[in-house]
Amino acid sequence: MLELKELSRRDFLRICTAITATLGLPFTYVETVQSAVQAKRKPTVIWLHFMECTGCSETLLRASHPPLGRFLLEIVDLPYHETLMAGAGLQAEESLHKAVKENKGEFILVVEGAVSTKDGGIYCQIGGRPALQILKEVAKDAKLVIAYGTCATFGGIQSADPNPTGAVGVSEIIGTSKLINVSGCPPNPYNLLATVAYLLTFNRVPPLDEFKRPLFAYGRRIHDHCERRAHFDEGRFAESFGDEGHKRGYCLYKLGCKGPVTYANCMTLKFCDIGAWPIGAGHPCLGCTEPDFWDKMTPFYEHLKDVPIPGGGIISNAEKIGAIALAGAGLAIAVHAGAGFVKKALKNRANDENKKEEGA
Amino acid sequence: MTTKSKNSRTYKSYHIWSWTLRIFHWTYAISIIILIFTGLIINNPPVLSSFTVEKANFFFSNVRQLHFIAGYFLISAMILRLYLLFFGNKYEKIADFIPINKQNFKSLIHTIKYYLYLTPHSEGAKGHNVLAGTIYVLTFLFSLIMILTGLYMLYPETGWIKSLGSFLFGTQQSARALHYLLFWFFPIFILTHLYILVWHEIREPEGLISSIVSGKKFSRSTDLQ
Numbered sequence A: 001m002l003e004l005k006e007l008s009r010r011d012f013l014r015i016c017t018a019i020t021a022t023l024g025l026p027f028t029y030v031e032t033v034q035s036a037v038q039a040k041r042k043p044t045v046i047w048l049h050f051m052e053c054t055g056c057s058e059t060l061l062r063a064s065h066p067p068l069g070r071f072l073l074e075i076v077d078l079p080y081h082e083t084l085m086a087g088a089g090l091q092a093e094e095s096l097h098k099a100v101k102e103n104k105g106e107f108i109l110v111v112e113g114a115v116s117t118k119d120g121g122i123y124c125q126i127g128g129r130p131a132l133q134i135l136k137e138v139a140k141d142a143k144l145v146i147a148y149g150t151c152a153t154f155g156g157i158q159s160a161d162p163n164p165t166g167a168v169g170v171s172e173i174i175g176t177s178k179l180i181n182v183s184g185c186p187p188n189p190y191n192l193l194a195t196v197a198y199l200l201t202f203n204r205v206p207p208l209d210e211f212k213r214p215l216f217a218y219g220r221r222i223h224d225h226c227e228r229r230a231h232f233d234e235g236r237f238a239e240s241f242g243d244e245g246h247k248r249g250y251c252l253y254k255l256g257c258k259g260p261v262t263y264a265n266c267m268t269l270k271f272c273d274i275g276a277w278p279i280g281a282g283h284p285c286l287g288c289t290e291p292d293f294w295d296k297m298t299p300f301y302e303h304l305k306d307v308p309i310p311g312g313g314i315i316s317n318a319e320k321i322g323a324i325a326l327a328g329a330g331l332a333i334a335v336h337a338g339a340g341f342v343k344k345a346l347k348n349r350a351n352d353e354n355k356k357e358e359g360a
Numbered sequence B: 001m002t003t004k005s006k007n008s009r010t011y012k013s014y015h016i017w018s019w020t021l022r023i024f025h026w027t028y029a030i031s032i033i034i035l036i037f038t039g040l041i042i043n044n045p046p047v048l049s050s051f052t053v054e055k056a057n058f059f060f061s062n063v064r065q066l067h068f069i070a071g072y073f074l075i076s077a078m079i080l081r082l083y084l085l086f087f088g089n090k091y092e093k094i095a096d097f098i099p100i101n102k103q104n105f106k107s108l109i110h111t112i113k114y115y116l117y118l119t120p121h122s123e124g125a126k127g128h129n130v131l132a133g134t135i136y137v138l139t140f141l142f143s144l145i146m147i148l149t150g151l152y153m154l155y156p157e158t159g160w161i162k163s164l165g166s167f168l169f170g171t172q173q174s175a176r177a178l179h180y181l182l183f184w185f186f187p188i189f190i191l192t193h194l195y196i197l198v199w200h201e202i203r204e205p206e207g208l209i210s211s212i213v214s215g216k217k218f219s220r221s222t223d224l225q
């Protein structure tokens, strides 16, 4: 079985502090947050896995110093989590039913992974039942649903074109009335913990954006707070991987960076507790927190999407399409003008002939 | 009259475009041209600066700044035109040049034929001909989309703009792709616009080109009677 590192008092406080900062609260709030998450009665969390790579859970567990997974277990009661639980088979199913029944209308449901809807959702089944059905049943009795990771929030790679299994995000199944989307591929575990801490501290849902993502984490675009932004404004760009500009840490805009169109807090929160994040490491942002990112943010190293040509199914670069259209217009004009000249010449000739005939 | 040659036709001038419309036109035209060039640079910026050269130039920021300023001029021009669409003179009102009634529809067909060399005579519209008018309305709508997508990208955290933008276009990336694709309409429009103007002037000297400066157009005197 998976073993989680012991959580010391010192780690606990460190995480509380980090969470408070993530929420954008002042340092004086650390104590409030800490006592709220340590309250006697822990909220029950049921954790469902559907079509996914489990990377979302992994980020939580692999954050080894301090151990975030252990922290989560400290602040909530987690009776059902397929990756973590000891039980298996019927025993596991039973614990799910029991947990739902005992905490009806009280528990928080965390969903990881997309849900297949095609052919009755048969492409993702757990214990012989489609994920679609399980989600509907469990979500019905949940107080709140947190979709964790881009697959759960917006469908992720499963829902990328041509989407053979009809995969969708949680919102498409249960609506958005009690949903919080914590997106990312993988999402930052602190954003999940901070969301839970917010719920416990203030006893209400944090302010959300248009896509139901908490504003404290998804309220600003990467680009508007990026450490390479000064290079962008000055016009210092890396133009290919490993070139001089890239080595010097210039802006990755020309390598297809999606920071300018992506709302997330990676640039301030960073990952793995060592202050690393993609752009910091010299890789352009892929825009993984945004809806349909596999369809809309690709190709990853160009900053605009390819455009499918209707009917032909041919995909061409957006830039090419514009150039072709412009050239087409130029050609049309040339043909039009040419036609005018030809017509005039023909007319003149006809006139001349008429005159000749008249003269004769 | 039948023997009168083409060159000796007489024309009369008449006032048609108000100064408001002319201001609109030039504000719009100049801002669009600036937007096109700065837009191309923003899409694919040249690398003019690095720590290895001694001088900072702030080129890219200035280009963006110019793009945004031109954008605001475009917005102002659009507001002016919007006003004229409903409260301008007879020729500036939208009802005059879109195919909403039989007569306008007929003249639309006529102009298309004329442009395709299928009929030798222009229908001699006093204001915009209906084909041009329809394209202008389309251009107006496209400009509106450009403005909205542009504002959405420029003010990503401003409440109502963000709500409106994500409602209309979805994500920032969708807005950006739309902004870029629609961009191509404008150089094509300018090219066609200029060509047809010149072509029209050669065949039918109504003073279209000078009218947007002076406000006056010319019409064959018989037409005016």
Ligand code: SF4
Pocket (backbone or CB within 6 Å): A222, A223, A224, A226, A227, A228, A229, A230, A232, A250, A251, A252, A253, A257, A258, A259, A260, A279, A285
């Ligand atoms: S690296 Fe990306 S997010 Fe950062 S400034 Fe450049 S374009 Fe913006």
